[in-house]
Amino acid sequence: MSTATIPRIFTRLAHHLLKPGPPYRCLSCSRLLAQQEQIPKQDTPNSTTHFGFETVPSSSKQSRVANVFTSVASSYDTMNDLMSVGTHRLWKDYFVRSINPGIRNSGEEKGQGQGQGQTILDIAGGTGDIAFRMLEHCTAINNDHTSKIIVSDINPDMLAEGKRRARAGGYEQSGRLSWMEANAEDLSEVENNSIDLYTVAFGIRNFTHKDIALREAFRVLKPGGVFACLEFSKVNNRLFEAVYKRWSFGAIPLIGQLVAGDRESYQYLVESIERFPRQEEWKGMIEEAGFLVPGGEEGKGWDNLMGGIACVHKGMKPLR
């Protein structure tokens, strides 16, 4: 080793240890400046969250999600049918059937029944897909004509779409539906311990703070009340996953572009599905919020649909 190299090594080492970060290069001044600008941005108290694969400030996620849903509200059904090849209807049917909302023969029996129906809160249910199904299930299966459903959505356009459908489908006359424009992370309009069933179908993925929304759900539910969530999840079969990924990243944005004329919104959709926590992790978050998760020996605590493309998670608020 020549004597000249040793000091050079030391210089490099010192440079490495003392000044981490990109080396100063005259030609890349602007890049350096840009990086220096970015670093304090992350350190500010304004935390960031993900919007699809992008990282955005938490404060702006809500409005960006709102934009997505405003732009897809009108073509919502067509798009859902095309993207899921019609199976989203089956999933929603299954979801409602497995929950079995409504009190059997409510209003008829006096001694045994509690005399009144359930109060159901359907979060992110703007278009009423789940609400109408639950209403039908209550009436047709359980002969319950008293249970009430509050449909809540953060997006007025989606709510308007739901109201239009409620009128068209004849659900509005029942007087059992009510509409509420609210953020699921702040349900201050809803009292503590007042809800029997809290449902959220394909919505919780878009929430900025899922843990806060879960705690809010825990707050509004009566002891013994149930939190039920239908959401896209992770496919458990490798081969099927490859096909599914190809479909969701290749075909869905393309269908969005062709049918709804909006590629970005559907690009966001598939990216947000990818970012949603795995089944185990999501179950952990539900338990963390204080819910008792069903399952035990027979189940895992969730219910995979179509190999895990969608997944039903439930939790019950304990008495004490």
Next chain:
Amino acid sequence: MLVTRPLHVFLRHPANLRSSLVWQCIRDYHSYEHEAPFPFAPTEDAILSAALSHVPTHGFSINALTQGARDAGYLDISTNLFPTGAFSIVRYHLVSQRLALAKHASSLQPQVDITANIATLALHRLHANKPIIHRWQEALALLSTARHLATSIRELALLSDELLFLAGSTTVTSSWYTNRAALAAVYASAELFMTQDTSKGFVETEEFLTRRLEEGEKVRGGLDMFGKWVGMQAGGLVDGLRSKGIWV
């Protein structure tokens, strides 16, 4: 091996819920010193035991489960805690009655006669079905559905194992398996017989059970003798061949 949840899982839960998680640990060996934890969490236990008391009127149905939830102070919707619905009441009955056998077994005289002990225990277990016998066919129907068949067979195997263990059977040969299989078959048929039994105090079921167990003994004796005979003949054959100079 004692399988409990890792510590961080406990700590993640609110303090008031942690105690209920301790119940969920699983132990896959038998300990004479420590009682095994009850396999149902306190909440499940409360709802299911209340539901079971409604079975004589409502049957093994989601109705009974709903009534049970109401009795335990929960809501109708709380039945979502049981994904298998009415079957969870059946399973609760099977598991709790199986575990209750251990208490009864302490009254037995040890090492008297294993067959007699088995008969006493099996009869005791059958009598536990008395209050719900008129609804038991519903349970059998649920138990035999494809979705629940694996659980049912497992539960029957566990019951058969429990009966033999409590009766004092200590075999470690291949008869460990045949004994359990035979007892499972006898018990299942006796249970089915009991649903049709109209005699007072289910004497006919008792007779049926005794007959089947006796038959089992006879078959086992016969098989033993046949096995011995085959062994003797084979030995004789080998000896004969060897005497003829064949290298066996």
